[in-house]
Amino acid sequence: MKTKRKVEIAVISDVHLGTYGCHAKQLLTYLNSINPKKLILNGDIVDIWQFSKRYFPKSHLKVIKKIMDFAADGVEVIYITGNHDEMLRKFSDTTIGNISIVDKLVLDIDGKKGWFFHGDVFDISIQNAKWLAKLGGYGYDLLILLNRMTNWVLSKMGKERYSLSKKIKNGVKGAVKFISDYEKVIAELAIENGYDYVVCGHIHQPKMEIKENKHGKTMYLNSGDWVENFTALEYQFKRWKIYNYSHDKLSPFFADEDVKEMEVKDLIAAITIVDKTQK
Numbered sequence: 001m002k003t004k005r006k007v008e009i010a011v012i013s014d015v016h017l018g019t020y021g022c023h024a025k026q027l028l029t030y031l032n033s034i035n036p037k038k039l040i041l042n043g044d045i046v047d048i049w050q051f052s053k054r055y056f057p058k059s060h061l062k063v064i065k066k067i068m069d070f071a072a073d074g075v076e077v078i079y080i081t082g083n084h085d086e087m088l089r090k091f092s093d094t095t096i097g098n099i100s101i102v103d104k105l106v107l108d109i110d111g112k113k114g115w116f117f118h119g120d121v122f123d124i125s126i127q128n129a130k131w132l133a134k135l136g137g138y139g140y141d142l143l144i145l146l147n148r149m150t151n152w153v154l155s156k157m158g159k160e161r162y163s164l165s166k167k168i169k170n171g172v173k174g175a176v177k178f179i180s181d182y183e184k185v186i187a188e189l190a191i192e193n194g195y196d197y198v199v200c201g202h203i204h205q206p207k208m209e210i211k212e213n214k215h216g217k218t219m220y221l222n223s224g225d226w227v228e229n230f231t232a233l234e235y236q237f238k239r240w241k242i243y244n245y246s247h248d249k250l251s252p253f254f255a256d257e258d259v260k261e262m263e264v265k266d267l268i269a270a271i272t273i274v275d276k277t278q279k
């Protein structure tokens with residue numbers, strides 16, 4: 001049996017299974033290297049928009065199987081819906097065994113409040129979304145509906161669906177401003193609502209940053225994606241970290257500045273990961 005790294009919470013998003021951009025093999029290697037208590041799938045995991053292409057290789061199926069195996073082994077799997085998998089929103093608040101499907105999630109994490117959502121509800125208009133989101137759960141559901149309607153109208157007009165992440169990826173004019181507005185609005189909402197952590201995805205920009213304004217502060221976290229960045233968020237030893245597959249696969253993750261706080265068995269796990277070969 002291979003030693004796996006223990007993680008209290010692992011968060012991945014924007015995997016886009018079913019598309020050519022998805023790096024399922026790398027993700028599988030990553031998932032095989034961890035032993036999470038909770039696995040949060042923060043949206044756009046299966047890209048249902050693109051299903052017509054009938055592209056679904058074995059490695060993509062293996063990712064799904066791995067997630068099911070996690071659930072069978074007692075890992076709490078929470079699937080938060082995104083825009084590319086919005087069809088699953090029909091099943092929101094459904095729980096099957098250890099897997100639950102939700103639109104958003106609030107967690108108590110060692111006495112701190114964490115707010116999790118994919119983030120596409122801020123697409124239609126970041127500024128308008130801000131006051132709507134203030135309406136709490138109701139506003140959030142309204143935003144999901146508005147986005148769906150916008151995309152429905154666009155498709156009826158023969159236009160492409162609105163995709164903020166695509167705009168950013170293609171470097172459309174103002175992309176940098178999109179990113180900073182997105183991060184700023186989400187952090188402001190989190191501060192206003194008293195969340196210590198706000199965890200999202202959607203824009204494929206991994207980030208961990210303390211955001212502060214006159215009302216308080218929050219930690220903004222974005223899990224990035226498995227299309228370009230190959231990143232995840234991990235909570236362990238009472239802190240968050242961005243796992244970056246490209247850098248961290250070759251070195252014992254956590255084993256640098258964290259060594260002092262680690263238990264011997266965790267340390268061994270961190271070191272043995274170097275020799276781990278893909279299943």
Ligand SMILES: [Mn+2]
Nearest residue numbers: 044082083202
């Ligand atoms: Mn998305």
